[in-house]
Amino acid sequence: MAMATDIGEAKTQTAAPPAPKRKPRKAAGRWRITAYQFGVLLALIALWQVGLWTGVLRPYIYGTPLGVLQSFATQIANGTLIWHFWVTAQEVVLGFVIGCSLGSLAGLLLWLSPLWAKILHPYMIALNGVPKIALAPLIIVWFGLGMESKIAIAAIITFIVAFLQAYKGTQEVDQDLIRLMKSLGASQWQTFRKIVMPGSVPWIVSALRLNVGFALIGAVVGEYISAEAGLGYMVYYSGQLYDLNSVWVGIFSLMIMALILEAVVARIEKLLDMEV
Amino acid sequence: MSLTQETVLEADEARVVYNEDSDTPVEAVRSISLDLRRGEVLALVGPSGCGKTTLFNAIAGLIPLQGGRVSVGGIEVEKASGHVGYMLQKDLLLPWRSVIDNVTLGLEVRGKPKGEARKIAQELIERYGLAGFENSKPSGLSGGMRQRVALMRTLAFEPEVILLDEPFSALDFQTRILLQSDVKRIIREEGKSVILITHDIGEAISMANRIVVLTNRPATVKTVHEVPWGDEVTDPVAVRDRPEYQEMFSKIWQELELAPRH
Structure with a gap:
């Protein structure tokens, strides 16, 4: 079972301490970003579905x-x-x-x-x-x-x-x-x-x-x-x-x-x- | 030098060599003899890289001497033991501690109970104009205030001798002048004995009672100047108006210039 070797793993980098906090964004802007985030998800699913409909993607593989x-x-x-x-x-x-x-x-x-x-x-x-x-x-x-x-x-x-x-x-x-x-x-x-x-x-x-x-x-x-x-x-x-x-x-x-x-x-x- | 004046710190032909046993020993301090009297500010002026900070570390007991001796209160310095208070260009405040808890650091190390330490710190903070900032974090303070907290930390510890290693050099001009006058007043009031390292001749003349001019590395004492006004004039700005100030300034300047450059 060779699965383990397929798992790529980043080397442990020594991450720098976190930068100072920025001011919190305005609530209105945050909602818009959440909306876009869901939009991206829906777009990906739609793309997937379109791919299946057009026959580019095979259902038993994808x-x-x-x-x-x-x-x-x-x-x-x-x-x-x-x-x-x-x-x-x-x-x-x-x-x-x-x-x-x-x-x-x-x-x-x-x-x-x-x-x-x-x-x-x-x-x-x-x-x-x-x-x-x-x-x-x-x-x-x-x-x-x-x-x-x-x-x-x-x-x-x-x-x-x-x-x-x-x-x-x-x-x-x-x-x-x-x-x-x-x-x-x-x-x-x-x-x-x-x-x-x-x-x-x-x-x-x-x-x-x-x-x-x-x-x-x-x-x-x-x-x-x-x-x-x-x-x-x-x-x-x-x-x-x-x-x-x-x-x-x-x-x-x-x-x-x-x-x-x-x-x-x-x-x-x-x-x-x-x-x- | 009057005989009644008590000597707090004495360096007698102190010598520091780095990597003495290696093929490339570096002689940082050749031979320094000086004495610090109680309640006095002694300035060390020298070309940059002349070994001033090395000398400081030796006085604090952080590095060993390769010759001569340094004694504080008549006792030879063998290792760091809290006999000196240290204040550097960097304020070295702990960012995770509030102002008051930064001031108590030295007292905690000495094992003073928290309540007592805080009381001492609180008094200092109020006396020297930081009241209201006890619970602020250092990140919320200006550079000048931070250095003042660092001074409080040093004072709270009540060391025999305070070592100031270019404590004002990172500040802007106005803050520097203000803080110089504050620090001078505070150490006078507290009756502290201070050695001040600086390459700012004006700062040396306006803050010190005596000025020791050092040679290039390896450092030795070149000349010693006594300011003519003693403790009469304490305001660093007023000092700059005295005719003797200019005279002294150019004299020391020349002495520094005369030192050979590599």
Whole structure:
């Protein structure tokens, strides 16, 4: 099963901390943009339908809008879609929370030991460069076919990203601030608590953003490889059966999940921003 | 020099060399001897890159000396221990802390209870015209106000010696003059002993009691000037009207010019 290698994955870039907020747009303008956003969606569906009518697109290769709707209705009615959605959501969220919290903590703590940071440096470069999803088959072997292995894949990938970003954040703290703390007679722990930790928050938050995507990739690819439930499993299984309408239902469901998670992270971002 | 005047800080042939053990050692400070009297402002003027900041770091105990000694209150400086307060060109305020919590930073490090620290900070903030901004974040303040907060932070800590490393050079001209006069007044009122690094000769003459002119790197003391008006005239703008000001200015200017350039 070579699916894993087909999944392209962006290298973990060290995202810059978020730029200062702009003024909120006027309500009227926002509604217009929402209207256009729906317009784009409708246009794409219309284009799809026109393609089918004119024979440019074949229904058994591309699916049909109506068929997608029907498949959606059936799977909602018999509860399978909710079930798959729920399984994947748990994998993604648990993996994300475990990976982000442990990774950020480890990245921060590494600041306390420059020696270990030096020792681990080549490993960090290697981890940063490797397509982390390549670890998935191994993790499946270690953790089995159930949800645990998907949680583990999402957790390990997000751990790496959170770890690298948090460590990078500690390194970006103004050295003059650290000098200032030293001149005040501060201990290393005081400098860590009062300067390095809060100073790294923007980096940790930007890692959360990146990790929404990585957690989804981890869980879904894990399900592709081997699973009994989940949206990834549903997409893969339906693909094998040439049930393209169900594939689309799965993909759209994943998009909705991504949007929800992004919104939650944006909320967290705002909360942290207020506190910081 | 009157004998009654107490020396707070003394540098005795202090020498700093970077990478001493390597093939390319860099001698930053050759030999500096100076003394800072209690309640005085001592300005260090020198060509840029002459090792002033290195000397500062050595006084603060942030880098070791390769020769000579520096002592504060008669005790030799061996490592950073909070004996000096530091104020740089960058205000180094923590953006995530409010004004009052920035002022208490040094006190927290020293382990003062939060309530007590805040009380001290609140008094300073009110006394020096930042009342009403206690809970603002630094990002909402002007450059001059931010530097004032940085000064409050330094004062709250009550160090033996305050080191000012070009604290006004990032400000526009008017703010700079205003802040110079404020800072001068405040450190007089608080009876602080201050070493001021600057390459602005006017700033040195108008703020300091004595001015030490340094040579090019590796730094040594070239000359020491005492301002003739002592503590009589404290307004930096009024000082600039004195006839001695111009005289002193051109003298120091020439001394700096005479230093060989590489």
